[in-house]
Amino acid sequence: MKSDQRLPGRRTLLRLAAGLGTAAAVRMIVADPAGTPARYLDPAMAGAAGPPSAVRARPAGYRLQPMTAGAPARFRPAAPPVRTRPIEERPDLGRAMVLTFDDGPDPLCTPHILATLREHGVHAMFFLCGEMANDKQDLVRAIAEDGHTIGNHSWTHPLVTKLSRAGVRDELGPTSEVIERVTGAAPLWYRAPYGAWKRNSFEIGAAMGMEPMAWTVDTLDWTEPGVGTIVRRGPGGAASGVVVLSHDAGGDRSQSVAALRRYLPELLDDGYRITVPRRR
Structure with missing residues (x-):
């Protein structure tokens, strides 16, 4: 199992979270479809101090413009044209x-995260690695039974930009299959490991009925910076339309568990509605 912190240059690859909206204030970040490091398109954001995950998002609503609307979530050709980057449309x-x-x-951290979400009556998205899902099918079932959205995060957590088309299929296909076998439904969303996307992964993911899903706030919990720091990065980046990235595996995630227990009630008390995206 490869965790996000094991890849040199991860900071560059994490600069992915695309946004396309109706208001001039909406910002956009994209991954180069050729597989080169991600770059900022918004000059104002490009000059912001600190890592991209620390930039506070402006208020906006959240939804994705689907690539695969109306098609069954199974292996079938994607209707052209297939876009080369995730698009997030965020009206108010x-x-x-x-x-x-x-x-x-x-098995150590996921049950605690599920318990906290259940306590507060909210749903989240879990992007599962196939090898983990296959080994811990009881937990996959528990996530689904609690009403959370399950996404595809590849089988072995590779750097997708280095894979051939066959390699991308080998990572995404079996992962979708094990999730469908355990839960009865194939995943409708996927996220590239390290946030590293390429055209092949968009096309193949779309052919499997999945939408790409990025993020806009990274808690950087994989660095184990301390519970207080993770808490500040979570609510600290809070805004309408924000997609928060955390981890429930890939290392010791006890800090992530403790941080969620603290910041989730804070967000709810501040009037935020924790939701999951819906496919149209």
């Missing part, structure tokens, strides 16, 4: 946020 939909957890499921 109120104080809605999305919490996402990558790399699981993990």
Whole structure:
């Protein structure tokens, strides 16, 4: 199992979270479809101090413009044209946020995260690695039974930009299959490990009925910076339309568990609605 912190240059690759909206204030970040390091398109954001994950998002609602609307979530040709980057359209939909957890499921941390979400009656997105899901099918089932959205995070957490088309299929296909076998439904969303996307992964993901899903706030919990720091990065980046990246596996995630227990009630008390995106 490869965790996000094991890849040199991860800071560059994490600069992905695309936004396309109706208001001039909406910002956009994209991954180069050729597989080169991600870059900022917004000059104002490009000059911001600190890492991109620390930039506070402006208020906006959240939804994705689907690539695969109306088609069954199975292996079938994607209708052209297939876009080369994730697009996030964010009109004003109120104080809605999305919490996402990558790399699981993990028997030590995932149950605690599920318990906290259940306690507060909110749903999140879990992007699962196939090898973890296959080994911990009881946890995959528990995530689904609690009503959370399950996404595809590849089988072994590779750097997708280095894979051939066959290699991308080998990572995404079996992962979708094990999730469908355990839960009864194939995943409708996927997230590239390290946030490193390429055209092949968009096309193949679309052919499997999946939408790409990026993020706009990275808690950097994989660095184990301390519970207080993770808490500040979570609510500290809170805004309508924010997609928060955290992890429930790939290392010791006890700080992530403790931080969620602290910042989730804070977000709810501040009037934020924790939700998951819906496919149209």
